[in-house]
Amino acid sequence: MRMDPTIPRHDGDEFRARSDGASDTREFSSDGTFGGRGFGELFSEFMEQGRRLVRAEVTLARAELKTEAKKASAGAGLLAGGGLVLFLGALTFVAFLVAALAELMPVWASALIVAVLLLAVGGAVAWAGLGRLKRIHGPQRTIQTLKEDGQWASRTAHSMKSQMHGHA
Numbered sequence: 001m002r003m004d005p006t007i008p009r010h011d012g013d014e015f016r017a018r019s020d021g022a023s024d025t026r027e028f029s030s031d032g033t034f035g036g037r038g039f040g041e042l043f044s045e046f047m048e049q050g051r052r053l054v055r056a057e058v059t060l061a062r063a064e065l066k067t068e069a070k071k072a073s074a075g076a077g078l079l080a081g082g083g084l085v086l087f088l089g090a091l092t093f094v095a096f097l098v099a100a101l102a103e104l105m106p107v108w109a110s111a112l113i114v115a116v117l118l119l120a121v122g123g124a125v126a127w128a129g130l131g132r133l134k135r136i137h138g139p140q141r142t143i144q145t146l147k148e149d150g151q152w153a154s155r156t157a158h159s160m161k162s163q164m165h166g167h168a
Contacts, residue, residue: 039164046156053149057142064139071136079129086122094118 094114101110 042160046160050153053153057146057149060145061139061142064142068136068139072133075129075132075136077129078132079126082122082125082127082129085125086118089118089121 094111097114097117098107098111101113104110
């Protein structure tokens with residue numbers, strides 16, 4: 001009987017099949033060993049591969065989160081910039097504009113017009129920053145490869161169990 005557990009190999013940013021042309025297929029013999037190796041050795045190898053997969057997934061997640069953090073930083077910078085523009089605009093122009101408009105209308109009306117204009121400009125800049133922040137995504141590739149790794153581990157464990165019990 002033959003079993004083909006595909007053992008992923010980490011190569012840069014992705015997992016790939018073996019590139020050396022060697023097969024990861026091993027034979028199960030009638031004496032209860034798998035390719036001349038006992039269950040304990042196979043289980044140990046399986047656990048080591050699992051540990052390597054987890055380490056690789058953590059590395060991938062860190063890289064993806066670092067990229068997303070840069071996007072968050074840019075969006076937060078725009079949002080903070082919008083807030084700063086609102087504050088500086090209010091401090092610098094409010095008194096001037098209210099005084100200038102007060103020559104044409106009552107002071108309360110000129111203050112209301114200036115306040116509405118400042119809120120509109122500041123709101124537009126803050127809205128743009130919020131839009132950038134909404135475009136940030138979780139580690140999509142990591143989530144996908146974790147799903148694939150779970151399926152691989154399940155298939156491999158099931159196949160090993162079947163082989164150890166003499167079922168195809």
